[in-house]
Every structure is written in C-alpha cells, then in structure tokens.
Amino acid sequence: MARSLVLDGESLVAPGEIRQATRRFAAPKPGDLIVAKAELALSLDLSIRQFKSGVEPGAIIQRLTDALHQLRRRFHPDVWDVIVPIAQSHPVADYLHQDPLTRWSFEKPRGYSGDARLLDFIYGRPEIEDAVASSSKLGRSIYAYTRNASSSLAVRERRDILARRVDEIASVRPGSTEILAIASGHLREAPLSRALGAGAIKRWVALDQDPMSVGTVARDFVGTPVEAVNGSVKSLLGGRHALGMFDFVYAAGLYDYLPDAVAVKLTRKCVGMLKPGGTFLFANFSPATDVDGYMETFMNWALLLRSEHEMGLIAGESVTGADVKVSVWSGSNRSIVYCEIERTS
Numbered sequence: 001m002a003r004s005l006v007l008d009g010e011s012l013v014a015p016g017e018i019r020q021a022t023r024r025f026a027a028p029k030p031g032d033l034i035v036a037k038a039e040l041a042l043s044l045d046l047s048i049r050q051f052k053s054g055v056e057p058g059a060i061i062q063r064l065t066d067a068l069h070q071l072r073r074r075f076h077p078d079v080w081d082v083i084v085p086i087a088q089s090h091p092v093a094d095y096l097h098q099d100p101l102t103r104w105s106f107e108k109p110r111g112y113s114g115d116a117r118l119l120d121f122i123y124g125r126p127e128i129e130d131a132v133a134s135s136s137k138l139g140r141s142i143y144a145y146t147r148n149a150s151s152s153l154a155v156r157e158r159r160d161i162l163a164r165r166v167d168e169i170a171s172v173r174p175g176s177t178e179i180l181a182i183a184s185g186h187l188r189e190a191p192l193s194r195a196l197g198a199g200a201i202k203r204w205v206a207l208d209q210d211p212m213s214v215g216t217v218a219r220d221f222v223g224t225p226v227e228a229v230n231g232s233v234k235s236l237l238g239g240r241h242a243l244g245m246f247d248f249v250y251a252a253g254l255y256d257y258l259p260d261a262v263a264v265k266l267t268r269k270c271v272g273m274l275k276p277g278g279t280f281l282f283a284n285f286s287p288a289t290d291v292d293g294y295m296e297t298f299m300n301w302a303l304l305l306r307s308e309h310e311m312g313l314i315a316g317e318s319v320t321g322a323d324v325k326v327s328v329w330s331g332s333n334r335s336i337v338y339c340e341i342e343r344t345s
Contacts, residue, residue: 028076033083036075040083043067044090051095057141061096061294065149068293080296087297096298098139100131101146105299113301114253116185116213122152123159123188151291154335158252158283161331161338163192165281166204169248170195179204180246180273182236182266183254186216190226205243207231233258237265246273250281256303260314267318267341274343281340284311288334311339 043064050060068087072080087093088106097103101121110117120128124147132143146152166189170177177200181187184206195201203225206217209232218228231241233254249270255263270280284306285292295301306314308328315326318341325342 028079032075033079036071036079036083037086039067040071040087043071044087044092047092048095051092051138057138058145061142061145064092065291065294068297069290070293072293072296084297088300093298095138096142098136099142099146100128100135100139101143102299103139104131105295105301108300110210110212112210113303114256115210116208116216119155119185119188119253122147122155125188149291149294150333150335151285151289151295154285154289154331154333155253157331157333158336159189160192162189162250162252162281165250165279166190166193166201166248167195169279170200173247174200176202177248178202178244178246178275180243180249180270181206182233182249182251182270184208184217185210185213185253187221187226189252190221196224196226201225203227205229205246207236207241207243209233209235233262233266237262237269243273245275245278247275247278248281249273249278250283252281252283255282255284255306255314258304263314264317267314271319271322271324271341271343276343276345279340279342281338282311283336283338286330286334286337288330290335306337308337311337315339315341 047060047064051057071083075083097106101118104118104121105113108115117128121131121143132140135143166177166179169179170193174195177195179201181204185208187204187206190196190204190206193201196204205227206214206221207229208214208217209230211230214228214230217226221228229241229243235241251266251270254266258266267280267282270282274280285303287305287307289295289305292303292305295303308330312326312328315328319326323343323345325344327340327342328337330337
C-alpha cells in the first residue's frame with residue numbers, strides 16, 4: 001500500500017480512503033484518463049436524453065449501472081477516482097437523486113455510509129413509507145429499481161440468513177442462547193427470529209456506535225431479551241465493555257469499512273468472546289457485485305470489497321493456533337461473502 005490509512009475515531013476507514021485501502025496496482029496507462037472521461041460523458045449524457053424523452057427509468061438505470069460497473073472494472077483505480085466526482089457533479093444526478101434511497105446514501109444525514117436508515121429503505125420498512133410517498137413520480141420509479149438491485153437483494157438475504165442462524169443456534173441451546181450483534185443498526189433481523197418470539201433467547205446484545213440506532217433498538221425491543229449498547233470497534237477492541245461470552249457473535253455490514261489489520265484484530269476479539277461451540281459470522285460485499293460503480297458515484301457509498309479467498313485469509317490470520325472450524329461461502333447472487341468461525345472446544 002502506497003500510503004498509510006487514515007482512520008476515523010472508531011477504527012473505520014475514513015470516507016476518502018476506501019478505495020486506497022486494498023490497492024496493489026501499477027501506474028495507469030497513458031491516455032486512459034482521456035478515454036474514461038469520454039466514455040463517462042457519453043453514458044451520462046445519454047442518460048439525460050433518455051430521462052427527457054421518457055424512457056422507462058428502470059431501463060435507464062440498468063444501462064447506466066452496467067456502464068459504470070465496466071468503467072470501474074476496466075480502468076486503473078486512480079483513473080476511477082478522478083471520474084467519480086465528475087459523475088457526481090453531472091446534471092444527471094438531479095434525476096437520480098429524486099430516488100429517496102440514492103439521495104439518502106449520497107447526502108448521509110447521519111454522517112456515515114450504510115447507516116440503519118439507509119437499510120430501512122432497502123428493506124422497504126414502514127418507517128420510510130412517507131419519504132417514498134413524498135418523492136417525485138420519477139423518484140419512486142427509480143426507487144422501485146434500486147431497492148431491487150442485486151446489492152439490495154443481497155442485503156435482504158443477509159438479514160434473513162442472520163435470523164435463520166440465530167434460530168438454528170438457539171434450537172441447540174433453548175433458553176440459554178446469548179447473542180452479540182456488532183454494528184447492529186436497527187437489528188431488523190430480530191423480528192424475523194422465531195426463537196426470540198418463543199423465548200428461546202437469554203440475551204441478545206445489540207452494539208452500535210450510532211446513538212440513533214441504539215435508541216431505536218432500545219425503544220423497539222423494550223421488554224425483550226435485547227439489550228441496546230452504545231459502542232464501536234474502537235471501544236470493543238479497547239476492552240471498554242464487559243459483555244461476557246456468547247453462543248453467536250456476528251458483524252453483518254461492518255467489515256465493508258474495515259482495513260485488513262483492523263478486520264483481523266476484530267475477528268480475533270470476537271472469536272475470543274465465543275463460548276465452546278460458539279460461532280462468529282462476518283459478512284462483506286464482494287468484487288462480484290455489479291452495482292459497485294453506481295454505489296460509489298451517485299450513492300457516494302464506497303466499500304472495501306473482498307472475495308471468498310480474502311475473507312478466508314482474514315479468518316486464517318485471526319485464528320492461528322486456535323481450535324476452530326472455518327467456512328466461507330457466497331450468497332445467492334454472489335454480491336455478499338460470508339465467513340463463519342466455529343469454536344470447536
């Protein structure tokens with residue numbers, strides 16, 4: 001890596017550093033920037049003309065998403081970095097940001113990417129219905145596409161996988177199961193858990209650094225075994241919480257923002273919080289996602305993408321010498337990779 005990472009106060013990669021975090025590239029080819037700028041201009045200008053001529057919005061976004069994905073894949077990251085702000089300042093953004101999901105992601109009202117409110121747009125939660133209804137007709141049409149894009153489908157599948165794993169683990173330890181969700185957001189997987197509703201969960205700790213998310217969880221799950229805790233990667237690694245041991249620990253959307261060194265430290269910490277037979281699960285968007293270009297430009301949502309191999313490397317470096325079983329797999333559309341580490345003794 002050419003330069004050291006700048007981290008924010010909570011051990012996450014700062015917004016301007018995401019794309020630099022995993023680079024191992026030679027210098028860009030001469031002339032690539034000129035070609036990339038020209039191709040970008042053609043694609044964006046075509047999108048404007050299509051919007052003005054009444055082309056179906058989903059078709060416009062699909063073509064644009066594909067074009068941005070190919071640009072990101074074909075050109076050197078330094079070239080991509082130059083054309084991202086060009087895309088963001090193009091007049092087509094005025095059309096795209098009528099979509100409440102795209103606009104929320106780009107503006108970041110909570111100050112960071114991928115917040116729990118953004119996920120509520122992806123989930124189609126009742127809490128965001130007014131925001132969708134107050135959007136323009138075009139905005140609602142674009143939202144109908146973005147909330148069903150491959151990345152959104154993968155996020156909803158991730159929520160369902162978490163609820164299913166909770167129920168599977170609780171079926172083995174009914175009534176005594178203890179769970180820790182790191183960067184829990186609004187904990188939308190919990191209402192899908194049959195074990196929670198059946199009283200098979202002893203304790204479900206929801207740790208998040210966003211006070212609004214912590215407050216939402218505390219309100220929504222009052223009277224249940226769910227405990228809302230304000231905390232971050234930094235506070236967790238620093239030993240500021242006496243949380244105890246767990247049967248299941250998971251971090252669903254956090255690793256997308258963690259550089260490798262912090263990811264290894266956090267993984268090691270989480271494995272150390274497992275009871276014998278306990279499981280740690282972490283997930284990460286993968287290089288196979290085909291909407292990465294749109295996410296990084298018009299949603300201003302940059303992620304550290306990791307392959308199954310790279311997830312396995314993080315797990316391997318984290319559990320050297322430990323008695324564990326590691327499993328790595330991809331979701332149904334391969335946009336998200338999962339890694340589970342089971343403590344076997």
